[in-house]
Amino acid sequence: MAEIETLQELYVDELKDLWSANDQMAKALKKILGQATNGKLKDMLQASQDGIAKHTDVLKALIEGQDEKLKKEHCKGMEGLVAEALKHTVEEAPKTGPVLDAAIIAQYQRMTHYGITGFGTVAAFAKALKLDDDATKLEAAVADMHKGDDLMSELAESAVNVEAVKG
Known part of the structure; x- marks a missing residue:
């Protein structure tokens, strides 16, 4: 990473870091998806893959929009979250399906919360830099992630956790 001296440089660096985070989460979810036993959870994990791909496309476009080389900056934070997941x-x-599904949701939400925080931060940077179009796109991504997180919580509380208690 180059020496960062301006908010614009920090903004671009963070966009590159988020691109790496998204790629790492997507790869992990491919492995995790095969472990899920709840049909709705499988569908939600697959939909999340599509959302991650869409958000990655936004990140790439925003990086290019800053006349920067289209290159990722390895995200060590997501690396740790993926290892844990x-x-x-x-x-x-x-060993049991419902308990495994509960673990999957917990790990999914940890990784998603990291994304929400990262995208929210770069949206705030974009606002400060008067990059209103960037900010709008980043805020939309945050809203998508919040929606996915809320749906996961709803599934956990209404079905998965209930089944996990039963064993």
Whole structure:
């Protein structure tokens, strides 16, 4: 990473970091998706893949819009979250389906919350830089992620966690 001296440079660096985070989460979800036993959870994880791809396209366009080289900046934060997610859902996964599904939702939400925070931060940077179109696109991505997170919470509370208690 180059020395960052301006908010514009920080903005671009963070966009590149988020691109890496998205790619890492997408790869992890491909592995996790096969572990899910609840049909609705599988559908939601697949829909999330589509959302991540859409948000990645937004990030790439915003980076190019800043006349920057289209290149990722490896995100170590998501690297850690992905390692934890795979540990708890694939490598050392619970044996029973509903408990495994509950673990999947927990890990999905941890990674999603990281994305919400990151996208929210760069949206605030875009506003400060008077990049109103960028800010609008980033805020829309945050809203998408919040919606997915809310749907996961609803599924967990109404079905998955209830089934997990039963064993």
